[in-house]
Amino acid sequence: xxxxxxxxxxxxxxxxxxxxxxxxxxxxxxxxxxxxxxxxxxxxxxxxxxxxxxxxxxxxxxxxxxxxxxxxxxxxxxxxxxxxxxxxxxxxxxxxxxxxxxxxxxxxxxxxxxxxxxxxxxxxxxxxxxxxxxxxxxxxxxxxxxxxxxxxxxxxxxxxxxxxxxxxxxxxxxxxxxxxxxxxxxxxxxxxxxxxxxxxxxxxxxxxxxxxxxxxxxxxxxxxxxxxxxxxxxxxxxxxxxxxxxxxxxxxxxxxxxxxxxxxxxxxxxxxxxxxxxxxxxxxxxxxxxxxxxxxxxxxxxxxxxxxxxxxxxxxxxxxxxxxxxxxxxxxxxxxxxxxxxxxxxxxxxxxxxxxxxxxxxxxxxxxxxxxxxxxxxxxxxxxxxxxxxxxxxxxxxxxxxxxxxxxxxxxxxxxxxxxxxxxxxxxxxxxxxxxxxxxxxxxxxxxxxxxxxxxxxxxxxxxxxxxxxxxxxxxxxxxxxxxxxxxxxxxxxxxxxxxxxxxxxxxxxxxxxxxxxxxxxxxxxxxxxxxxxxxxxxxxxxxxxxxxxxxxxxxxxxxxxxxxxxxxxxxxxxxxxxxxx
Numbered sequence: 073x074x075x076x077x078x079x080x081x082x083x084x085x086x087x088x089x090x091x092x093x094x095x096x097x098x099x100x101x102x103x104x105x106x107x108x109x110x111x112x113x114x115x116x117x118x119x120x121x122x123x124x125x126x127x128x129x130x131x132x133x134x135x136x137x138x139x140x141x142x143x144x145x146x147x148x149x150x151x152x153x154x155x156x157x158x159x160x161x162x163x164x165x166x167x168x169x170x171x172x173x174x175x176x177x178x179x180x181x182x183x184x185x186x187x188x189x190x191x192x193x194x195x196x197x198x199x200x201x202x203x204x205x206x207x208x209x210x211x212x213x214x215x216x217x218x219x220x221x222x223x224x225x226x227x228x229x230x231x232x233x234x235x236x237x238x239x240x241x242x243x244x245x246x247x248x249x250x251x252x253x254x255x256x257x258x259x260x261x262x263x264x265x266x267x268x269x270x271x272x273x274x275x276x277x278x279x280x281x282x283x284x285x286x287x288x289x290x291x292x293x294x295x296x297x298x299x300x301x302x303x304x305x306x307x308x309x310x311x312x313x314x315x316x317x318x319x320x321x322x323x324x325x326x327x328x329x330x331x332x333x334x335x336x337x338x339x340x341x342x343x344x345x346x347x348x349x350x351x352x353x354x355x356x357x358x359x360x361x362x363x364x365x366x367x368x369x370x371x372x373x374x375x376x377x378x379x380x381x382x383x384x385x386x387x388x389x390x391x392x393x394x395x396x397x398x399x400x401x402x403x404x405x406x407x408x409x410x411x412x413x414x415x416x417x418x419x420x421x422x423x424x425x426x427x428x429x430x431x432x433x434x435x436x437x438x439x440x441x442x443x444x445x446x447x448x449x450x451x452x453x454x455x456x457x458x459x460x461x462x463x464x465x466x467x468x469x470x471x472x473x474x475x476x477x478x479x480x481x482x483x484x485x486x487x488x489x490x491x492x493x494x495x496x497x498x499x500x501x502x503x504x505x506x507x508x509x510x511x512x513x514x515x516x517x518x519x520x521x522x523x524x525x526x527x528x529x530x531x532x533x534x535x536x537x538x539x540x541x542x543x544x545x546x547x548x549x550x551x552x553x554x555x556x557x558x559x560x561x562x563x564x565x566x567x568x569x570x571x572x573x574x575x576x577x578x579x580x581x582x583x584x585x586x587x588x589x590x591x592x593x594x595x596x597x598x599x600x601x602x603x604x605x606x607x608x609x610x611x612x613x614x615x616x617x618x619x620x621x622x623x624x625x626x627x628x629x630x631x632x633x634x635x636x637x638x639x640x641x642x643x644x645x646x647x648x649x650x651x652x653x654x
Contacts, residue, residue, distance in 0.1 A: 076195060076196075079195060079201050080188065080191065080192055080195070083187075083188055083191040083192075083195075083201075083204070083205060083208060084184065084185070084188040084191075086205065087183075087184035087185075087187040087188055087191075087208060087209075087212060088181075088184040090184075090209075090213075091180070091183050091184045091187075091213070092180065094484075094489070095183075095213075095218060095222075095487065095488075095489045095490060096179075096180050096489075096490055097490070097491070098489070098490040098491040098494040099176055099179065099180060099490040099494055100180065102176075102494055103173055103176050103177070104169075104170075104172060104173055104176075105172065105514075105515045105516070106119065106172050106514075106515075106516065106547055107176065107490075107494045108176070108179065108222065108223075108224040108490070108493060108494065109222075109223055109224040109493060109542065110514060110541050110542060111540070111541070111542055112223065112224065112542045113542040113543040113562040113570055113572055114223065114224050114225050114542075114543075115175070115223075115224025115225075115542070115543075116541075116542055116543035116544065116546050116547035116550075117152075117543055117546055117561075117562055117563060118155070118175055118178075118224060118225070118226055118227075119171045119172055119175045119546070119547055119550050120141075120171070120543075120546035120547065120549065120550040120561075121154040121155060121159055122158075122159045122162055122163075122166050122171045122174050122175050122178075122550070123166060123171040123550040123551075123553065123554075124138065124140075124154065124159070124550070124554075125154065125156050125159035125160055125163070126159070126160070126163045126166055126167060127553065127554055129160070129163075135149070135154075135156065136148070136149050136150045136320065136323050136324075137149060137150075139557065140549065140554050140557050140558070141545075141546060141549070141557070141558055141560070141561035141563070142559065142560065142561060142568075143534045143557035143558060143559045143598070144534060144557075144559075144598060144599060147561065147563055147567070147568070148327050148567075149563065150320070150323050150324040150327050151270075151324060151327075151328070151437070151564070151566075151567065152563035152564050152567065153227045153269055153270070153271075153564065155226060155227050155230070155267070155268050155269060156267050156320075157264050157267035157268045158178060158226060158227075158230050158268060162174045162175075162177070162178055165177060170551065171550045171551065172516075172551070175224075175226075178226050178230070179221055179222075179224065179226060179229070179490075182217075182221060182226055182229040182230045182231075182232075183212045183213055183217055183218060183221060183229060184212060185212075185230075185232045186208075186211060186212040186217065186229070186230070186231045186232045186234075186235070187208035187209055187211065187212025187213060188208060188212070188232070189208075189212075189232035189233075189234075189235040189236045189239070190204075190207055190208040190210070190211040190212060190235040190449070190452050191204045191205060191207065191208035192235070192236070192239050193235045193236070193238045193239040193242060193453070194207040194208070194452065194453060194455075194456035196239055196242045196243065196246075197242050197453065197456065197457075198456050198457065198460040199460075200456070200459070200460040202459070203455075203456050203457075203458075203459035203460035204456050204460075206455055206456075206459060206476055206477075206480055207452040207453065207455045207456035207459075208452070209480055209483075209484075210378070210448060210451055210452035210455050210479075210480070210483070211231075211234075211235060211448050211449050211451075211452040213483075213484070213487065214374075214448045214483065215371060215372070215373045215483065215486050215487055215488075216228075216371045216372060216444055216445055216448060217229050217231065217445070217448075218487050218488055218489075219371045219488050220371070222488045222489065222490050222492065222493050223493075227268065227269040227272075228269070228442065228445075230268060231272075231445060233261050233264055233265045233268065234265075234276070234445070234446070234449055235449060235452075236261055237258065237261050237262070237265075237276075238449070238453070240254060240257055240258050240261065241302070244302065244305070245298075245302070251305055254305055254309070255305055255308050255309050255312065256312075258305070258306065258309035258313075259308075259309040259310075259312035259313045259316070260313075260316075262276070262309060262310060262313035263312075263313040263316035263317050266313065266316075266317040266320070266321070267317065267320065270324070270434070271434070271437070271438045271439075271442065272442070273317075274434045274435060274438065275408075275438065275442060275443055275446070277310070278408070278429075279401075279404075279405065279408075279443075279446050280306060280310075282401070282404050283397075283401060284299065284302070284303045284306070286397060286400045286401065286404070287299050287302075287397055288300070288303075290393050290396050290397055290400070291393060292393065295393075328433065339411065339439040339440060339441055340409070340410055340411030340412070340413060340415055340439075340440045340441055341372055341406065341409035341410045341411065341415070341440065341441045341443075341444060342372070342415045342416065342417070342418060343406075343410065343414075343415065343416045344416055344417045344418075345371075345372040345373060346372055346373065346374045346379070346406070347373075347374065347375070347376055347379070348373065349373050349375075349485070349486040371441070371444075372409070372441060372444050373483070373486050374447075374448075374451065374483070375479060375482040375483050375486070376482070377475060377478045377479035377482050378451055378455070378479040378482070378483065380475065380479075381451075381454060381455065381458050381475060381476065381479055382398075382399060382402065382451065382454050384458070384475075385399075385454055385457060385458050386399050388461075389457070389461070394457070395454075395457065398450050398453055398454055398457075399454075401446075401450045402447050402450040402451065402454075405443050405444065405446040405447040405450065406443075406444070406447055407424070407426070408426075408429070408440060408443040409440055409441050409442070409443035409444045409447065410424060410440065411424075411427075411430060411440030411441070412424060412427035412429075412430045412440070413427070437566065455476060455479070458472060458475075458476060459472060459473060459476050514541065514608045514609065516547070516548065516551055517548075517606060517607070517608070517628050517629030517630050518628040518629055519604075519627055519628030519629055519630045519632075520548045520551050520552055520628075520630075521551065522628065523552075524627060524628040525552060525555065525556065526555070528602070528625075528627070528632055529555070529556050529601065529602065530556075530601070531555055531556070532556065532557060533556050533557070533601040533602070534556070534557045534558070534559055534598065534599050534600055534601055535556050535557070535558055535559075535600065535601055535602045535603070535604055536558065536559050536560055536573060536574065536577050536600055536602075536603050536604070537558060537560070537573075537604045537605075537606065538573060538577060538603060538604065538605045538606070538610075538614050539605070539606035539609040539610065539614075540609040540610070540611065541606060541608075541609045542562075542572070543561065543562045543572045544572070544606055544609070545558040545560050545561055545572060545573070546558070546561045546562070546572070559573075559574050559598055559600060560572050560573040560574050560577070574594065574598075576590050576591045576594035576595075577591065577594075577603070579591065580613065580616045580617065581613040581616070582613075583616050583619065588619065588620050591620060592620055592638065595635050595638065600635050601634075601635060601636075602632055602633060602634055602635060603617050603622065603632075603633040603635065604630050604631070604632050604633075605617075605624075605630060605631040605632075605633070606629065606630055607626070607629055607630060607631060608629060610631070614631075615631070617633045618633070620638055621637060621638045621639035622634060622635060622637055622638045623637040
């Protein structure tokens with residue numbers, strides 16, 4: 073094989089082709105439309121975030137507080153995952169091709185680049201191209217990453233920085249990277265991870281602490297001083313990273329919301345999910361079905377062969393301190409992913425000794441199960457070490473590769489694809505409910521896409537957008553480059569409602585005199601200029617606004633209700649109801 077740089081480029085090309093062919097074809101063919109998770113709220117939030125950061129920077133406005141959503145008061149974005157590092161990196165594409173294309177490209181590139189970064193680290197550690205190639209698949213194409221990717225959550229899938237941090241450690245340890253270079257590159261990488269996802273930064277910091285302690289305990293006496301020097305340099309890097317992150321960090325801590333909490337059983341690792349694939353991938357083993365139906369079983373599957381490789385590597389390489397470090401690190405990450413309680417087969421069996429971690433300020437708003445991503449990284453390196461071991465016995469060597477390929481096959485058999493969320497699939501029986509109008513991803517109404525809104529709305533006017541498309545208001549606002557403001561919008565589960573529209577508007581689904589009066593008072597007090605209903609995702613209740621005197625006009629795939637035509641409601645007898653009750 074050629075030199076390491078060209079090997080890296082070859083590996084990246086392989087990963088991109090494999091991902092696009094095996095998992096991303098459906099999204100590639102719908103690159104310019106909001107095709108992913110339109111019945112959910114997260115994807116359109118990130119489309120909005122990709123546009124928001126370029127808008128905020130170019131307009132010299134505070135990017136951590138937006139008056140464009142939740143108008144007129146606005147929303148604090150410090151504890152919403154807007155991923156500025158990714159948004160700004162994709163800014164040239166966002167500016168030229170729009171936020172939808174930019175977001176879809178992010179989803180298509182995230183897993184291959186994570187696989188490539190893992191390959192780079194494994195290749196540096198083992199010196200073997202072919203052994204490192206499957207290792208990249210373990211981290212870049214695991215079920216945790218791909219499940220969140222097809223759900224439109226790039227904050228959880230743009231993870232290439234984690235293996236690159238490992239690469240820096242390996243370079244420093246083998247002496248090819250000096251102290252200054254290590255500190256600078258590690259500082260930049262840690263700061264970028266902070267700006268990618270604050271929760272992942274906190275998890276990374278905890279893993280660093282455990283890793284250094286375990287490394288010191290396992291190191292031979294002659295190497296413990298080197299581990300201490302690594303710890304000192306890493307602390308210096310962290311100090312520098314916190315300086316780079318200070319503008320965001322200080323603002324976030326100053327505006328810490330007391331409502332943030334995620335410590336619920338569904339956000340912790342169910343240990344049965346490590347060996348149980350999705351319920352529809354059990355190959356007829358119905359006796360596993362009940363356990364496999366738990367939510368976390370869909371995002372934490374490792375497969376038995378991969379765990380067997382870990383055990384066999386420990387047994388066959390028991391003298392290797394690196395192998396023991398990886399094994400111990402894997403156990404620690406799984407223990408942290410379990411959260412405050414031991415959960416097996418959906419049952420909470422005991423409170424874990426380290427449950428107090430999840431009461432700390434940042435960690436109480438974190439989802440423990442997300443630590444499983446670090447477990448995949450440990451197993452990726454384990455895979456590389458397992459396949460790179462040389463043997464004069466051809467049968468032993470063939471056995472290693474057969475087990476390694478089996479582990480990949482078992483893992484790949486459980487992976488989701490964009491075809492399951494972009495086009496009809498038997499794996500998603502509710503798909504027709506998600507896309508009721510066209511049977512294909514619903515394009516943005518021409519009212520917004522063709523700039524028709526400029527004929528009906530004033531710049532900066534506050535509107536409410538009603539649709540069963542998830543977070544439709546933020547999507548449409550992003551495509552117009554913030555021509556209008558919206559009341560509502562979803563930024564996260566702790567700080568906003570999944571409905572993404574104000575409660576007074578949502579209450580119009582079951583109107584009565586009291587709710588209609590509250591709606592009228594809300595419209596006048598908030599300065600709402602129009603209510604806009606997306607026709608492709610509408611249902612009967614969304615036309616109840618006519619009952620309060622607003623005149624509607626259908627144009628460009630929406631029905632627009634002008635609030636200036638709303639007349640004071642007549643006094644009604646208690647108990648009377650609207651003729652358009654939802």
